[in-house]
Amino acid sequence: MAADKTLLLIIGGGIAAYKCLDLIRRAAERGYRVTPVMTKAAAEFVTPLSVSALAGTEVHQDLFDLTSETEMGHIQLSRSADLIVVAPATADLMAKMTGGHANDLASTLLVATDTPVLIAPAMNVRMWKHVATQRNLKQLRGDGVHVVGPNEGDMACGEFGPGRMAEPLEILDAVDGLLRKGRLSGRHILVTAGPTHEPIDPVRYIANRSSGKQGYAIAAALAAEGAQVSLISGPVTEPAPHCVDMIRVESAREMLTATEAALPADAAVFAAAVADWRTATETDSKIKKDGSGVIPDLKLTENPDILATISKGESRPSLVVGFAAETDDVIANATAKRQRKTCDWIIANDVSPETGVMGGDRNTVTLITADGAEAWDEADKTEVASRLVNRIIDHLDRETVSC
Numbered sequence: 001m002a003a004d005k006t007l008l009l010i011i012g013g014g015i016a017a018y019k020c021l022d023l024i025r026r027a028a029e030r031g032y033r034v035t036p037v038m039t040k041a042a043a044e045f046v047t048p049l050s051v052s053a054l055a056g057t058e059v060h061q062d063l064f065d066l067t068s069e070t071e072m073g074h075i076q077l078s079r080s081a082d083l084i085v086v087a088p089a090t091a092d093l094m095a096k097m098t099g100g101h102a103n104d105l106a107s108t109l110l111v112a113t114d115t116p117v118l119i120a121p122a123m124n125v126r127m128w129k130h131v132a133t134q135r136n137l138k139q140l141r142g143d144g145v146h147v148v149g150p151n152e153g154d155m156a157c158g159e160f161g162p163g164r165m166a167e168p169l170e171i172l173d174a175v176d177g178l179l180r181k182g183r184l185s186g187r188h189i190l191v192t193a194g195p196t197h198e199p200i201d202p203v204r205y206i207a208n209r210s211s212g213k214q215g216y217a218i219a220a221a222l223a224a225e226g227a228q229v230s231l232i233s234g235p236v237t238e239p240a241p242h243c244v245d246m247i248r249v250e251s252a253r254e255m256l257t258a259t260e261a262a263l264p265a266d267a268a269v270f271a272a273a274v275a276d277w278r279t280a281t282e283t284d285s286k287i288k289k290d291g292s293g294v295i296p297d298l299k300l301t302e303n304p305d306i307l308a309t310i311s312k313g314e315s316r317p318s319l320v321v322g323f324a325a326e327t328d329d330v331i332a333n334a335t336a337k338r339q340r341k342t343c344d345w346i347i348a349n350d351v352s353p354e355t356g357v358m359g360g361d362r363n364t365v366t367l368i369t370a371d372g373a374e375a376w377d378e379a380d381k382t383e384v385a386s387r388l389v390n391r392i393i394d395h396l397d398r399e400t401v402s403c
């Protein structure tokens with residue numbers, strides 16, 4: 001239960017505003033008090049009466065209502081909560097936040113506050129993918145704003161893709177994560193996990209045997225220590241860990257885009273088994289066999305190396321951890337990989353079929369740093385995750401002390 005915690009919920013003007021009614025109920029179930037604020041546009045989608053009835057308190061809507069001596073001023077309102085949640089965060093609200101606008105109650109509160117802010121974006125898929133929205137998203141993350149979602153799926157406007165607001169329970173998991181105090185509170189950490197799928201045609205793809213278990217265990221262990229975790233995952237059947245921001249992708253190129261969009265971060269762990277190649281040409285039609293016995297001549301091209309790109313990029317997290325999946329000369333290959341990809345640490349693991357690592361629950365790894373190789377005993381992937389997270393905490397703490 002989150003006794004004595006107050007959320008200032010800013011409801012933006014989008015169709016997803018209706019989900020806020022459920023969000024308020026669920027928040028109350030978890031023990032949060034909700035102080036609702038609605039933009040003018042939000043009131044076109046849900047009535048202030050419903051919001052106020054569920055929150056059990058008045059809804060703030062007008063900047064000028066707050067200016068009289070008898071009312072709570074906007075500065076006080078903006079700072080009276082433990083967390084500000086903007087849901088749905090429309091493209092317009094995100095743009096206002098990025099620009100520091102203060103021309104209505106919602107935007108003024110967001111500029112006046114020194115309270116952490118979590119946004120749950122929701123908009124049409126094209127608006128979400130628009131270069132301006134993506135630029136604003138990057139800026140907001142850089143300004144320390146936390147982000148949950150959006151999810152991919154059918155949208156109210158009839159299109160399909162990313163842009164659907166995260167579900168109320170996902171938003172509350174993110175809230176719980178942000179308000180929980182742990183050794184990684186206030187840290188943002190990226191994790192990539194799972195395989196990638198590289199389409200050959202609309203029904204076939206190139207993939208690998210990665211289950212995502214190790215990456216998911218790392219994401220869960222980081223979140224349990226209070227980190228804000230962006231888990232960028234290829235297609236897996238593992239359930240999403242609690243309190244992480246799930247970003248689901250299919251291909252290596254999508255994973256790179258999502259990883260870049262999730263920066264900046266304090267640390268990044270690249271546990272994904274990214275497919276090295278994709279087909280050189282994409283086809284919208286299923287490739288047919290014509291019975292002649294001639295097999296299709298699939299030309300492959302190399303995928304971007306996500307770890308190397310981020311590690312060598314301008315927004316490099318201060319700690320970059322890679323994995324090395326090897327079957328031969330494990331330590332030598334992994335050591336060379338660390339240097340080639342310029343990551344700080346690499347976790348080498350033997351993925352030969354007889355080890356059962358790919359898809360299994362246990363792992364035997366060697367941590368390779370600039371100081372050399374350190375073999376860890378065989379352990380459950382959750383135990384490997386917890387050892388790694390302890391090392392990450394030590395590293396980030398030392399870095400903070402030496403700053």
Ligand code: CTP
Binds near residue numbers: 308323326
């Ligand atoms: N990696 C990545 N992008 C790629 C390939 C790999 O980010 N296109 C990352 C993995 O997530 C991992 C590390 O690089 O952290 C090493 O991946 P691995 O599969 O072991 O090596 P490769 O770079 O693919 O090289 P090779 O297949 O030759 O061993």
